[in-house]
Amino acid sequence: MGCSSSLPDRASGQLLGLNHESAGAGANDSKNLRVKLVLLGDSGVGKSCIVLRFVRGQFDPTSKVTVGASFLSQTIALQDSTTVKFEIWDTAGQERYAALAPLYYRGAAVAVVVYDITSTDSFNKAQYWIKELQKHGSPDIIMALVGNKADLQENRKVPTQDAMDCAEKNGMFFIETSAKTADNINQLFEEIAKRLPRPSSS
Amino acid sequence: MESSRSLTFYDFLDRMRHPAALDIVRSIKSFIVSFSFHAVNSENDSRRLQDFLSTMEISIRDHPLWSGASEEEIDCAVEGLEKYVMTKLYARTFASTQEDNKVDQEISEKIHMLQKFVRPEHLDIHEAFHNEASWLLAEKELQKMNAFKSPREKLLCILSCCRVINNLLLNVSMSGNHVVAGADDFLPVLIYVTIKANPPQLHSNLKFIQLFRQPSKLVSEVAYYFTNLMSAKLFIVDLDGKSLSINEAEFQENMLAAKLELQMNMLPARLAEGETRIDPCPPLQKARPTAHGHFSRKFSEEINALDEGDYPFMEAKFGDLTVGDVEILLNVYKDVVKKHSSLCRSLRSLSPSKEPPAIVLSEYPKLDLPGQPEGQRQQHQQTKEAKLDLPGQPEGQRQQHQQTPDVIDSGPK
Numbered sequence: 001m002g003c004s005s006s007l008p009d010r011a012s013g014q015l016l017g018l019n020h021e022s023a024g025a026g027a028n029d030s031k032n033l034r035v036k037l038v039l040l041g042d043s044g045v046g047k048s049c050i051v052l053r054f055v056r057g058q059f060d061p062t063s064k065v066t067v068g069a070s071f072l073s074q075t076i077a078l079q080d081s082t083t084v085k086f087e088i089w090d091t092a093g094q095e096r097y098a099a100l101a102p103l104y105y106r107g108a109a110v111a112v113v114v115y116d117i118t119s120t121d122s123f124n125k126a127q128y129w130i131k132e133l134q135k136h137g138s139p140d141i142i143m144a145l146v147g148n149k150a151d152l153q154e155n156r157k158v159p160t161q162d163a164m165d166c167a168e169k170n171g172m173f174f175i176e177t178s179a180k181t182a183d184n185i186n187q188l189f190e191e192i193a194k195r196l197p198r199p200s201s202s
Numbered sequence: 203m204e205s206s207r208s209l210t211f212y213d214f215l216d217r218m219r220h221p222a223a224l225d226i227v228r229s230i231k232s233f234i235v236s237f238s239f240h241a242v243n244s245e246n247d248s249r250r251l252q253d254f255l256s257t258m259e260i261s262i263r264d265h266p267l268w269s270g271a272s273e274e275e276i277d278c279a280v281e282g283l284e285k286y287v288m289t290k291l292y293a294r295t296f297a298s299t300q301e302d303n304k305v306d307q308e309i310s311e312k313i314h315m316l317q318k319f320v321r322p323e324h325l326d327i328h329e330a331f332h333n334e335a336s337w338l339l340a341e342k343e344l345q346k347m348n349a350f351k352s353p354r355e356k357l358l359c360i361l362s363c364c365r366v367i368n369n370l371l372l373n374v375s376m377s378g379n380h381v382v383a384g385a386d387d388f389l390p391v392l393i394y395v396t397i398k399a400n401p402p403q404l405h406s407n408l409k410f411i412q413l414f415r416q417p418s419k420l421v422s423e424v425a426y427y428f429t430n431l432m433s434a435k436l437f438i439v440d441l442d443g444k445s446l447s448i449n450e451a452e453f454q455e456n457m458l459a460a461k462l463e464l465q466m467n468m469l470p471a472r473l474a475e476g477e478t479r480i481d482p483c484p485p486l487q488k489a490r491p492t493a494h495g496h497f498s499r500k501f502s503e504e505i506n507a508l509d510e511g512d513y514p515f516m517e518a519k520f521g522d523l524t525v526g527d528v529e530i531l532l533n534v535y536k537d538v539v540k541k542h543s544s545l546c547r548s549l550r551s552l553s554p555s556k557e558p559p560a561i562v563l564s565e566y567p568k569l570d571l572p573g574q575p576e577g578q579r580q581q582h583q584q585t586k587e588a589k590l591d592l593p594g595q596p597e598g599q600r601q602q603h604q605q606t607p608d609v610i611d612s613g614p615k
Contacts, residue, residue, distance in 0.1 A: 034422075039385075048384025069368060070385035071426040087422050089429075090385035094326070096445050097389060100433035 030199045034085045037192070038105045040129040041114035042122040043093035046148045049179035050114065051088050054189055057182055076186075076193060084193040086110075093125075101129075102136055110142045110192055115163075117147040117176060118155040123163065130170050142195050143172045146188060151178040214282025222267050229258065230283070234290050242298050248413040251287065255416060258283055280416070285352035288414055292351045295414060297406035305405040313400040313438060315460035320397055324446040325390040330380035333370055337391075340366040341399035344431075348402040353415035356407055357424060364427040367391050393434045404435055469544045 039047040048070065055074045070090040077083050091097070091104045105111055111133050115126040126145065133143060145167040147158060160176065167174030173191055177184040217223055218230075233254050240246065262268050262279050271279075288295065297303055322332055343363035347356045367388060375382040401407065408431065411420070420428065443450035515523075515531065523531075 043383065043386040048382075048386070051384070069371075070388040070430075071423050073422070087426075089426050090388075092385045092389040094386065094390075097433070097437065099440065100389075100436055103429050103433045103436065 031081065032083050032085070033196060033198075034087065035110060035193075035196060036089065036108045037086050037110040037112060038089045038091060038108040039112050039114060040091055040101060040105070040126075040133075041093055041146075042116070042119070042125040045093065045114045045116040045119070045122050046179045047093065047114050048090050050112075050146070050148060050177060050185060050188070051090065053179045053182050053185045055088075057185060074189075076189060078190070078193055082193075082198070084196065086189060086192075101132065105133065105137055105141075107138065108141060109138075109196065110144070111137060112144045112146055112188075112192070113172075114146045114148055115158065116149050117158045117160075117163075118149055118152050120157045123147075123158045127166060130166070130172070134170070140197075142192060143170065144188065144192055145170075145172045145174045147174075147176040148179060150176040150183060151180050210278040211282050211285060214279055214286070217267055217279070220267060222265075226258070226261065226265065226267075229261070230287065234287065237291055237294060242294060244295070244298060244409070244413055247291075247295055247298075251291075251414055252417065254287070255280060255284060281354060284354060284414075284416060288353060289351040296351075296410050297403055302406045302409065306403045309404055309435065309439060310400060310402070311464060312441070313397055313404075314464060315457055316397050316438070316441070317400065318460040318463070319456040320394070320446065322394055324448050325394055326447055327390045327394060328374075328380050328387065330374045330377075331370060331387065331391055336366055336370040337395055337398060340364075340370075340395045344396065344399040344401045347407050353411045354419070356411050357415055357420075357428065360411075360431050361424065361427055363395065364388075364392065364430065367395065389430060389433070392430055393437055396431070396434045396438065408432055408435060466541065466544065470547070 039051065041047050051072050055072050071088065072090075073085060073087045075083050075085040089104050089108070091101055111129075113126045113129045113133070115122040117123075130143065130145070133141060137143075145163060147160070147163050163176075164174055166172075173195065175184050175188050175191065177188055179185065218227055237247070237250070240250075259276065259280050262276060262283075268276060268279065297306060340363045343359050343366060346362075347359035350356050350359065370391070371382045371387055374380050396404075408428075411428065437445065443453035446453065515527070515534065
């Protein structure tokens, strides 16, 4: 509709989800990756809490600047001295905005699909997003399935095995996290970083 | 940041006046002239501009005027170039097709109707975010977008609008009244602000940015907020009763009422524009394409229902009226006269013999009615002015636009 679809897809053509931070006169730097990561999932599953925990965990935890922001970026250093700058695009999870998601995941290198382990509905919604991404996302997009609120074991409605099966079937990386306790938050992003394709250093 | 950027634009123009910049000035001029050799085609125009900017960036890097320049200075030169060229080519590149204008008009009319009844609750915006002052500020930023001619400056208006909303979210979050949930909270507020603002030529502005902003600059956070406004627009275009937390029948009713009002207000304007064939009852035809007896009857009932609300004295007796009613009566009277004269004019333009209809305006006592009601004529003039002179546009900026064309022209020949 409108100019979003009637225009050539410059965003995914040149802006790529996976950019190499250009230094100086545009030389690609294979050691510094810039990655567009989109968050999908029902509202209330804690998408933005995960990001906030990830971003604040690495910096000053008293920093208030990032509270509630829907776009955040965070750079991590890997063991092979590569740095990965995640540019994290949050999406509105309410049902009425579902049709807008393609505008956000277009050109993304990574999609993180989040559900709440205490809500079967949110897991169903996650499966919907996986299908959507397979149909309309870029073919080489890296997908992660994340079961959040793992601290609420006593209220668990989604068995870990179900989610693991789902992830395996769809070739996804799976992890359960708790934004509240910070459990597995850094692991999530580190695992994603390891799975990124590396540009051949020339 | 903005002021330092503006300075660098003048810095760019200053360098262009330097005799050593002659070759660059020539390239710019011939590029602008060459644009008119080709038929208007937004995709080709976009590619041509991007190719030109890339080529020029290389020239600038090698140019003696920029020898030893920092990356930032080169960047500013390319930004200055983008602004200069796009200001010059604005008439050709902005809202360049009839289709664009049509889409702009449709979106603007739809928003105009939505404005009449959409409330924050309909988008489930949490009460903590109900802040008229912040919303107004954000709306003003969005409305400014149309006043700028360079893609970068238009984009900055979007960013400023989003920054205002983010600050609101941040304040709410810090006050501890509500846990802010990123995009779940951000997007509904942006959509609401967009509806309230009804930014002029929304579609064309977004398209212009997408086509003519350097792709290397439409990335990261900037791209994110741009995408949000794109999706707000898409949401509004597709919006129906199911998109809002509102009873579907109530939605239809509200849209119909708003549509009627819009058609009524537009009638005199359309007449003034010299439109000769006017549908005497456009909402009826649009809403009920098949002139079915049942539907027509139902529709006139709806109209009657609306009218009863507007004319509260229909059932009143003389003795019921008080002095306090005079003001209301006067307003209702004016309203009736306005509507009547609009109808008369449209009937007159419809009748094959150019005779005025039997009902003449002079039937109304002691009212000097020119061809067009005063209030509406003013309104029409205002809309015309609004196109040229947008309230949100800063004075300096407007002068800057007017100045830009002369600067290089008066440079070296």
